Amino acid sequence: MVRACGLGLLLALLLPMVGTSMPGTVVRINKAALSYVSAIGKAPLQRALQVTLPYFLDRSGEMLQTTRIQILNVHVPRLHLKFVADFGVRLLAAANFNFKVFRAPDPLELMLPVVLLADARVAQGPIQTPVISISACYSLFGNASVPDGGNSTSPALLVLLQKHIKAVLSNKLCLSVSNLVQGLNVHLGTLIGLNPVGPESQMRYSMVNVPTVTNDYISLDINAVLFLLGKPIVLPVDATAFVLPRHVGTKGTMATVGLSQDLFDSALLLLQKAGALNLDITGQLNSDDNLLNTSALGRLIPEVARQFPKPMPVVLKVRLGATPIATLHTNNATLQLQPFIEVLAVASNSAFQSLFSLDVVVNLSLQLSVSKVRLQGTTSVLGDVQITVASSNVGTIDMDQVHALMGTVFEKPLIDHLNALLGMGIALPSVVNLHYASPKVFVYEGYAVVSSGLLYQR
Template sequence: MGWTFRSSSLMHVPTLAHRSWHSDWAAMAGACSLGLLLLLLQAVVTVSLPVIVVRLNKAALDYVSDIGKAPLQRALQVTISDFMDPSGEVLQSTRVQILDVHVPFFHLKFLAGFGVHLSAAANFTIKVFRVPEPMELVLPVDLMADVHVARDSIGTLVLSVPTCSSIFSPASMLDGSNSTSQELLDLVQEHIRADLNNKLCLHVYGLVQDLNVHLGTLIGLSPVGPESQIRYSMTSMPTITSNYISLNIRAILFLLGKPILLPLHDAHPFVLPWPSGDEEAMATVGLSQHLFDCALLMLQKAGSLNLDITGKLNSKNNPLNTSVLGQLIPEVAHLFPEPTPVVLKVQLGATPVVTLHTSNSTLHLQPFVEVFAAPPNLALQFLFSLDVMVNLDLQLSVSKAKLRGSTSMLGGFQLSVATSNVGSVDMDQVHTLISTVFQKPLLDHLNALLGMGIVLPSVLNLHYVHSEVLVREGYVVVSSGLSYQR
């Protein structure tokens, strides 16, 4: 983005002054363009730094191995070409069919700096439709493959299989009484091995490609609220050790399609220390302070934290009316001799602040409260306004794939008069009434919002289970199991 100049269609020779004027403007335009470019680059750097670290441990690989047996068995159910039987006077084309594939062993382990090594054992039950007597045999096969794990251009995980091999063991007849000769059995095995040798690895490749499609659901917009979304993507190549794979995740929150951007603290990427949380858990998720700051800024900008509290006449639970208020502020009683409901309009002008200390998280709010009388069939009439400060205890939990929060009071409200239309307001008199009426609606409203939660990085149908949330200095750690549910 920069300055655009349109010259006149009339040709003229510029004077020295003209040249100087154009030169000055060109220099200014260049400076402005450079400044804008630097701002854009700064914004790109800001949103490119990771704010979440997802670490998948050995237990996660064990879980994938367990739930991956059935898909692998289905993938290995391939078609075998006909066997040319030489037993008769002429070669006879004989159908060969895999009746069943059983995978008794499937194991995954991390390859440091590369990806994952796959090893599996499969038993193929195969029928050869010979006439007059068909053959049924069991063929054991060991599969091995190295799966490379990387980041693609759009910021999601992508898997590839640079090496794959299959090792065949001798087949055994399913029916020991079968009179098939060893020579014929050897010919059948040779045919099946030659036919399956490439097909098995091709189907492993296909299974990995299907998994890539599923991993692609890591990115994309996930709803947070009616007008807000969050988008996750990887910022760099994954870090892979013999114990875990670690993913640096960028999280961008959007409100009405526009990103919520805050400068990262000290402009350094978030680093999750090792070890963190439960090393035996399938997944460890580190959430930086920056994520919480952006989420609260989004709620503030959306106006989601604002609320109205309306008093009722003759109510013990909410005695917020001019009759009760008039007992504390004489001018209110003078202006409204008949009892009239009072409305508190609560707005958060300042962004809420989350503070994360070891085993403790707090939420600091500075609401601005306007107090109105609400006469029947008339416009609201302003009485006075208050600056409020309140500290809340923030409890975090994980349900399915969402981080949720709930709050409770830490101490009381600090109230001070900002402006008044009813003369002097003695806060010692008004404090108890306002605090009593204000506290429950505020907590109910906040807990309903925070209880909606924010989606954590995950792929389609994958949930976090048995999660433990730990608060550390400046970040939060979630240790969790994983559950895949179709």
Template structure:
């Protein structure tokens, strides 16, 4: 959870929809992300450049003879990507093409160096995903050279062959680069699909505006919508400003920096509360020496319980969260406040549950956040114990100083186990198909969370 967040408060992202707001996220791709794409993109680009060359009309004798020309190998020497301010990304590549010309009686092999440059425009489409296009692309050919062992070739013939190859490849190479970009568009479209959060809940991301592109990064504002039973979770509008992630923020050397507003966490907790996922029943067993949840133990502290239940019976704690949990994000510290309502019931001889008393509970928890497999997950521990007060009683006066130790002891572990199981399920972060977050570091700042992460792409 460690991480320096020295740049002050971020304003909360609140996008108004029918007097309600949607949680905000900022995704920033840094230079390291371009380096990674360059690295994993070399093999597919090298394969894409293996194009077919039309036959060469060899001017031997009095009649032009059609001679087959074939690319034997493409060796990609360089693939480099850099940001173009307010536009997108510039792709620069250099490759050596080994070409064979099937002349009779002896074929000719040559190496042709080619440099490629394409400007990739990055924009947002109407459905909220990134779209890439290539408005400009060019190829530059250096002089070809014959391979060692080839028969002596006149410079005139070599120039003719090279001119033929250049004319044939100029358009084809850019078409192949454009084809790779179109394949990326299909992949980028997977950002906006629904991702499950729980059995009846999902999250959907979409890009809300044109990307901001500087020489150091590309940043996009992302709307996160949480759904429960197909209905969005919307919170009242309390501000009209956008969530802005300062530069620099997080680890500048990371591939990606993801900023998550507190509003996203508020919506996630409200979704869990509305779904009833935070509710649980804690049941005592008569034959368990480690669980004092039975009428015999309570009867020693509350006389009326002993009077109503002369024979030991199991006791059940029904824990219900009527109030939405409250998360607080301070620099290097995140806490979660729960205010459960607990009904204490005992099993009667006819197996029906009989109400004994109810409790208002206040528990503060330390929240630790981490990233695993493109999901933000969490784990909690109790801060300062559990506060209990009697709400109603069907067993007369209750001395909470005596009852507190019993109830809090049996209450804490089941609550933590239940809550941590939910938090470990996690919420999917903005991502595309087959792309995973790796080596992620989570930093808590004042009112928001920053994730600095690398990526790995798995086919």
């Protein structure tokens, strides 16, 4: 993994998360993120600036001497980052370099203050990943001093040493920052990797345009493509451009991530096409509280009792032919499922016999959350489950009597199955080692917003 300076860490946090048009996410990295990045970026920047110096040619004596100079350490007491509108990010770092000059007979230690200025432009790469480049970099040097206050060093030698160090560092420091950023581009390339949704389905993100930069935030666009068995999932109608309003989520948060209706529709369509929402519900025949048997049905449907004088297991085959519908209103997210249920009984020859089938409409409350980099959901039933008879091989069915039984044996397994799927979640745009910290999810009309801090872990 490439070591990252403060600027590199900022851009690693910025670029994985984005806004898009089909289906879309809009992510803004706000000013609050800069203080965090400045704090965690000092140590990596110090390591990156600890470069190797060539030997110093000492002409101060009667003979020409070569003297080794080593950077003992670099301390960065100040690292400041800010957004520059229509450009990118500007870095200002104050660093103190401590050197050891291996000069006979007594080594010499020097301290040299340096101010480093760098401007980084963020662009879209040829493979639709973020690409960072240093467009300008300057090193401003102060005056070298002897930390121990010794007076044995001649002023003329000190001037020559300082001139030599400045000449070397003026190129090396900016080259180190540039190399660091170039290496970071490889790290940012992990944005386009496939993220699993299910056993046979994945998501892939890619940038769709250049970032929007203001003095207050950077906003990037990413397109989310979902795949089933290697084939992209396409919404049946053209998705519309998603525009995230300015003041949403939590004020002063590091990251504001807008998730459009299209993203929810696309993810649900993927789950439906993959058959992940289908399930078979069975019961234990010998269990005292098992209602999935022909005896329980026979008490409500006489024809079932006639055809099955002995208790036999019953299976509910739940299939979702229609795509689930997510609806996002302010402070309220709901999910509607329209499963088709075929009720089967095991005959004496172990073959399945269809008893009847049902059309069902289930309205669910949807709660959203984020864990690390995954958007997750949990559901609970809203109101009554609507059940109507689609077909019957056991004569007339009184749904007033059957409704309570079917709701009892159907609702909990369905909710458990659905919550297990939604609990696995789908990956939000990210690069490796990046997590969302203390995220909160807000629901608005037609979209959801994640307000979150950012946590970069090696």
